[in-house]
């Protein structure tokens with residue numbers, strides 16, 4: 083389902099203030115039908131994590147299997163290295179000067195602290211012994227620098243890792259580096275990463291996903307991929323409600339709630355509710371007019 087309407091018409095308020103609370107907030111915020119749902123998940127464009135130790139690989143749960151793959155390789159076994167040695171979060175194999183981060187904060191008096199490459203490991207994050215234990219010619223630091231797309235090729239023979247990375251690529255995140263800290267992701271990137279992880283979890287719960295302009299920042303070609311991801315969520319028995327202006331998302335939804343007619347005091351009213359086809363055919367208001375223009379009718 084898509085919620086549309088001009089800026090200030092009340093979309094975010096309806097979806098993230100009212101709907102998101104479900105039936106827990108009492109009679110003045112009544113939401114009916116919650117019995118058909120097991121949980122409500124709001125996926126807003128806010129940072130996923132403030133921890134600079136979390137990165138794309140750890141969040142998508144591919145980091146543990148990647149470390150296991152390194153530890154199982156002959157290069158690690160002959161050096162007596164376990165999966166733990168390939169962790170940058172626990173002491174053992176990591177560089178202790180930078181505690182596995184590859185950078186150290188240097189204080190420049192008067193200026194904000196800047197991150198400089200670690201003087202001990204020179205940004206490589208691990209001891210030489212760990213870096214020498216390669217997998218298919220790559221060190222663990224090399225793998226952290228791979229993009230999701232590159233890593234998908236590199237781990238093609240590891241089905242579980244490749245499947246996860248393939249899903250990230252499907253939602254338009256193929257260019258992210260595995261070692262990229264979550265703190266540096268854009269709002270849209272974070273939102274898609276979160277959704278991809280929901281799909282990976284593969285829970286059988288009936289979840290209501292609330293999304294805030296999920297296609298913002300997506301290349302038109304990636305919008306198609308993103309719609310495929312939403313279809314998969316719905317096919318798995320979930321419901322998706324998106325605040326969205328993109329006409330492809332609007333047209334792909336089963337139902338449209340159009341708010342308006344304007345913003346602020348001129349907003350907050352239901353202008354239209356129905357299928358996208360009905361909205362285009364006989365909807366009134368700015369959204370319907372826009373949709374007709376886009377579709378050339």
Ligand SMILES: Nc1ncnc2c1ncn2[C@@H]1O[C@H](COP(=O)(O)OP(=O)(O)OP(=O)(O)O)[C@@H](O)[C@H]1O
Pocket residue numbers: 087088089090091092093094095096345346347349
């Ligand atoms: N706490 C508040 N006090 C007063 N006005 C508020 C408050 N919260 C929201 N509003 C007003 O309510 C209206 C609806 O806000 P809302 O954020 O739901 O709009 P929106 O449709 O999501 O807009 P946009 O597309 O710009 O995100 C706006 O005019 C906003 O200024």
Ligand SMILES: [Mg+2]
Pocket residue numbers: 093094095325
């Ligand atoms: Mg809004």
